[in-house]
Amino acid sequence: MGLRADYVTRPREWIASILAREPRFLSAAQIHQGLERDGARVSLSTVYRTLDHLQGKGDITARPDADGEVTYMLCEPSRHHHHAICRTCGRVEDVDCAAMEQFAESLRARNGFELDGHAIEFFGKCGACR
Amino acid sequence: MGLRADYVTRPREWIASILAREPRFLSAAQIHQGLERDGARVSLSTVYRTLDHLQGKGDITARPDADGEVTYMLCEPSRHHHHAICRTCGRVEDVDCAAMEQFAESLRARNGFELDGHAIEFFGKCGACR
DNA sequence: CGGGATTTTGCGAATAGTTCGCAAATGAGG
């Protein structure tokens, strides 16, 4: 009976490796370009399918950028945290913050609003870009 | 000499009126459908152009939804605040919160990160949907 | 209220990002 398989293939390894070395959100097209630069010939379709696959496994986080283009980054959603995104270079730094969590909790109480999640992003310039 | 004009037209009034009565983020297509329902025949191009126009005036806020489709809502960005979005009906409630601002400020100090902005969204169920 | 300069609209075509179908290639396991 078909228990879903999960093949390890070159394209998947290459794509994961691109994501692994870039601490920023990349679009499918950017990943595809990165593969070409590395001399790895992978179709854009496969990039999209692999990204869906990685997302399904919970290995990457997707986020539409300001223009609506979807971008992806290696990021365990298990350990809850937020992001600080550099406006200049796009570098993403994790912001793990108990105070923020606590604040969100307190909001749950107020408002007739049953809070079950939140998304927080900080923008600015990272140390290197200042 | 051409100081930019700003014509008041039926399409623009109709579109603004749709936005004015919906406390949630709507896509261009949804707005277009709303216009048709009202018997107002406006082209989709005009919907997009009017949304750009309103955004330029600072009358509406745009936000790509989870799938990357851009959605719009009447919302003065002048008074800084955040949103609580109902997972069931999409209703958006404003969350004006000094504590959050203060928290963001404190983050500016830590990290080598020069914070110049942030985006916060809360998700859950509004009173009506619980 | 009428005329003319300027802006806006509608339409259809063009673009960009993403998905899909299907045959060929690849990985897992015996």
Add this chain to the structure above:
DNA sequence: CCTCATTTGCGAACTATTCGCAAAATCCCG
């Protein structure tokens, strides 16, 4: 090394959004 399920590549299809241009609407001023 053989077989079978999964994955890939390709090109076509789709969807959201933008654009060019001629026609229509708006504004302003007399």
